[in-house]
Each structure stands twice: as structure tokens, then as C-alpha cells.
Amino acid sequence: MRFCLVSTQEHWGGGESLLASIGSQWIRAGHSVSCIVRHNCEVERHALEHGATILHATQKRGSNVFDWWAIRRVLREWSPDVVVLNDSHAVPLVGSAALFCRQPRPLRLAFKHTVFRLNSALKYRLLCDKMVCVSQAAWQVACDGGLPVGHVEMIHGGCPPLASEPGAREEVRAELQLAPTQRLLVCVGNLLECKGHSDLIEAMALLAPAYPELVAVIAGQGDEQERLGDLIASRGLVRKVRLLGYRRDAQRLLDAADVVVHPSHAEGLSLVLIQAQMLGKPIVATAIGGAQEVLAAGTDECSSWIAEPSNPASLAARCIEALTAIADSNPALDRKLQATAARTREQFSVATTAQKWIDLVSHMQEKRKTN
Numbered sequence: 001m002r003f004c005l006v007s008t009q010e011h012w013g014g015g016e017s018l019l020a021s022i023g024s025q026w027i028r029a030g031h032s033v034s035c036i037v038r039h040n041c042e043v044e045r046h047a048l049e050h051g052a053t054i055l056h057a058t059q060k061r062g063s064n065v066f067d068w069w070a071i072r073r074v075l076r077e078w079s080p081d082v083v084v085l086n087d088s089h090a091v092p093l094v095g096s097a098a099l100f101c102r103q104p105r106p107l108r109l110a111f112k113h114t115v116f117r118l119n120s121a122l123k124y125r126l127l128c129d130k131m132v133c134v135s136q137a138a139w140q141v142a143c144d145g146g147l148p149v150g151h152v153e154m155i156h157g158g159c160p161p162l163a164s165e166p167g168a169r170e171e172v173r174a175e176l177q178l179a180p181t182q183r184l185l186v187c188v189g190n191l192l193e194c195k196g197h198s199d200l201i202e203a204m205a206l207l208a209p210a211y212p213e214l215v216a217v218i219a220g221q222g223d224e225q226e227r228l229g230d231l232i233a234s235r236g237l238v239r240k241v242r243l244l245g246y247r248r249d250a251q252r253l254l255d256a257a258d259v260v261v262h263p264s265h266a267e268g269l270s271l272v273l274i275q276a277q278m279l280g281k282p283i284v285a286t287a288i289g290g291a292q293e294v295l296a297a298g299t300d301e302c303s304s305w306i307a308e309p310s311n312p313a314s315l316a317a318r319c320i321e322a323l324t325a326i327a328d329s330n331p332a333l334d335r336k337l338q339a340t341a342a343r344t345r346e347q348f349s350v351a352t353t354a355q356k357w358i359d360l361v362s363h364m365q366e367k368r369k370t371n
Contacts, residue, residue, distance in 0.1 A: 001026075001361065004080040004106070005035040008061040008089040011221065012042040012246075013190050014271045015113040018134070018157045018350075019086050020046065025354030034078060036071060036094065038062070061089045072097040075106065082361055085110045085128060088119070095127030107364055112138050113157070114268040115289040121146030129364065132357070134269040135290025153360055156293070157269045158350035162278040164255050172249075172256035176242070182213045183323060186257035188250050188272045189264070191222030191243075196263035196286065198224075198231055202312035203263075205235040207319060214240065214323075216261070219253055221246040254279055259322045265309050267291040277303075277344040280337045282326055284318045294348065296340075303333075303340040 005023055007016055023033045037044045039057035047054055055074040058067045071094055075083070083098055083106050085091045095108050110128040115137050118124065124131055124147055131147060133139040134157040142152045178184060185204075189195040197218055204216050218228070218241070225243060232241045247253060250272070254260060260276040262285035269290035276283055277294070283304040287297035296302045305318035325333055 001082065001358070002032045002078070002080040003034070004055065004075065004078065004083045004094075005033065005086065006037075006083055006090040006094045007035070007043050007086045008038050008058060008093065009043055009087055010038060010041040011190065012046055014269075015086060015111070016043055016046070017271060018113065018269075018353075019084065019111065020050070021158075021160060021350045022354045022357060023052075025351055026358070029354070029358070031358075034080070036074075036090075058093075062093045063089075068093065068097055072100050075101050080106045081365070082107045082109060086113075087111075088123075091123055091127050104368065107361060107368075109361075112142055112268070114138065115141050115266050117141060118145030118147070125151060130360075132360070135293050137289040137293065138268045155353055155356045155360070156348060157271065157274075158348040158353040159271055159274045159278065160350050161345050162251060162275055164279055165252060168252040168255035172252050176215070176217065176256075178215060179213070182215055183211070183258045184256060185214065185216040185259050185261050185319065186253050187216065187218045187261045187263070188220060188247075188253060189218075189262070190220045191218070191224040191228060193224055194264065194266040195220075195224075196265045196309065197228055199263040199310060199312045199315050200261055201228065201231050201235060201237065201241055203316040203319060204237055204241050206312060206316040208237065208240055210320075211323070215242070216240065217242045217244050217253065219244045219247040219250060251275060251279075254281060257281055258326060259284055259319065261315070261319065262286070262291070263307065263309075263315055264288055264291060270294055274344055274348045277340050280341045282322045282333075282337065284315065284322050286315075294344070296343070301340065301343060303336040 005019055027033050034053040034055050035047055036056050037047055056070050083094055091110050098106050098108050108128040110131045112131055112133045131142055132153045132155055139154040187200055254276050260281045260283045267289040273294045285304055286309040287295055287306050288309055295304050297306050305322045307318040308314040
């Protein structure tokens with residue numbers, strides 16, 4: 001099969017990472033993959049660094065006649081079987097251009113990574129053949145937003161299997177200039193208001209008196225950087241909370257963590273939680289949206305400490321519980337974390353995700369032939 005992956009996003013995030021991982025699986029399975037991306041941005045740079053075939057690079061989000069005509073032309077020339085529309089702006093841009101491809105036209109699959117409500121169900125009904133959601137929570141949002149159940153599919157996102165990198169913990173801690181006795185909280189995610197980073201900063205202000213050697217690092221970039229920096233300064237936490245900016249070595253940061261903290265207010269799935277669980281890390285998180293499915297929150301399988309969303313006091317209390325548990329060297333906790341790692345590798349494998357997409361496309365192609 002021939003897949004064209006489309007992103008109009010400027011910054012690299014979880015949605016782009018997931019799509020790239022799925023695309024890599026398709027290539028390994030012998031399928032052809034190309035992409036349409038935004039010019040002169042992180043997503044384009046990632047694509048070029050990994051040798052991707054770029055059919056077209058748009059100016060900003062591509063909301064102009066020139067980009068639309070160029071995309072129409074490259075789709076007609078390359079003739080993909082499927083276009084994967086990885087964000088809401090890609091749907092009108094490429095979904096409409098694909099209508100002018102030669103028969104059989106490519107299947108247009110919109111990929112929903114978030115639990116934000118749909119702004120226009122009609123757009124997705126007219127300009128894509130199906131929406132694929134990364135979690136049951138995202139699927140429910142799409143249906144509640146006006147899409148027919150038959151127009152929406154749920155395929156859990158996933159990650160390649162992870163194992164701890166030898167020496168990563170010591171190297172990262174040395175880079176951060178941490179003493180052997182210091183505990184490290186790690187939070188990874190783009191600096192957006194919905195990620196709840198301010199709750200972690202407020203929680204650290206509550207924890208500082210009792211845990212003077214505790215350090216938290218936040219890896220990511222985004223519109224909230226200046227505000228979060230000001231909040232850290234105003235709470236007197238400059239030596240306690242560090243904004244690391246965008247990091248390509250997120251796994252190494254997770255390896256170095258004593259506790260991974262994920263205080264999100266809205267979550268479609270969370271690849272970070274999947275990765276942290278695969279690495280067997282203690283986690284303090286909010287069970288919001290698809291994160292609840294990853295964490296198995298509310299079940300006996302859950303090995304994480306669940307905090308109330310938008311509640312720094314609850315987040316601080318759960319961090320205390322996690323730090324106390326790991327200080328006690330509890331064998332029962334170790335076994336539970338290992339069981340969680342095994343479950344996560346099985347349930348959230350990107351190889352399984354990629355194959356389910358192939359199965360879905362094959363089914364849709366067969367159904368199209370019979371109609």
C-alpha cells in the first residue's frame with residue numbers, strides 16, 4: 001500500500017511522534033510512505049533527518065490556493081492508497097484536494113489524538129472517510145461531537161518496546177548536577193496549559209519544606225514557557241524546578257527519574273505514560289481522558305498514584321506517597337511495576353497499532369469494491 005502522511009503542525013509533539021512510529025512500521029512491512037508537511041519547521045526537520053519522502057511542504061498551514069493546487073497535483077502523481085490527516089487543519093486542505101485524485105481515490109483517514117471537542121462534525125463527515133481515534137476517550141468525544149458511530153474507529157496508539165538504557169540514569173543526573181541523595185521528578189510534555197505544568201510547580205512549592213533536596217525537571221517547549229518561568233521564580237523554586245526546553249533524549253530523562261509526574265488536564269492517550277510504564281517507572285498522574293486507559297486507573301492492574309486534576313495539593317500528596325514507597329524498597333511494588341511494564345508492552349505496542357491500521361484500510365478497500 002501507499003500511505004501519504006499529512007501534518008500542518010509547526011512543533012514536534014506526541015501526535016507527530018506516534019504517526020512517525022506507525023509510518024516506520026509500515027515501511028518495515030514493505031509499504032510505501034511519503035509525507036506532506038509544513039515548510040521550515042520542526043516536523044519538516046524531523047522528516048528530513050529520517051530520510052522521509054516529502055511530496056510537498058506548505059507555507060504555514062497551507063491555507064492558500066498555491067498549496068492546495070500543489071497538493072492536488074502531487075497526490076494525482078503519487079496516487080496514494082491512503083492519506084492520513086494528522087491534525088484538524090489537514091482535513092480541509094488535503095481532504096478536499098484528494099477528491100480530485102484519479103479513481104480509485106485515496107481513503108482519507110483523519111487521526112484524532114486529543115479529547116478536545118470537534119469544532120465541526122460536518123467537516124469530518126464530508127472531507128474524510130473515517131476518523132481514527134487513539135483512545136476510547138477520544139472516540140467518545142468524536143461521537144458526542146456529532147459523528148456517526150460508523151464513521152469513527154478506535155485504535156490505541158502505541159510505542160516501540162523500550163528498555164532502560166545502561167548508564168542513562170547516572171549520565172543525566174550528572175548533567176543536572178544532582179547529589180546521590182537527591183530525588184528527581186521528571187515531567188515530559190509540550191508547554192501547553194492543558195498539560196498542567198503549573199500544578200506541578202505549585203505542588204513543588206508545597207513539597208519543598210519537607211523535601212529540601214527534591215528536584216523537578218520539565219522537558220518541553222511551547223507557549224507557556226515564559227509564564228511557567230515566572231511562576232517558578234515567584235514561588236522561590238529556581239533551584240528546585242528546571243525548565244529544560246525541548247529534549248530529543250526524553251527516554252534518557254525518564255530513565256533518570258525516581259518518579260515520573262504527568263499532571264495533565266486533558267489527554268488523548270499519552271505516549272509519555274506508555275514509555276514510563278514500559279520502563280517500569282513509578283508514576284504520579286491524573287487519570288484524564290485516554291490516560292485512564294493507559295494507567296488502567298480504577299483497576300487492580302493500576303500501579304500509579306492517581307492525583308485529582310487541577311489540584312496541586314492532591315498532586316503533592318500523591319508524590320509524597322510515591323516517594324515514601326520507593327524509599328521503603330517494597331518488593332511488592334517492584335513486582336507490580338514489572339507487571340505493568342509487561343501489560344503495557346503487549347497492549348500499547350506500535351507494531352500492533354500499525355497492523356490494526358492496515359487491517360482497517362484493507363476492510364475499507366474491500367467494502368468500497370462491493371458498493
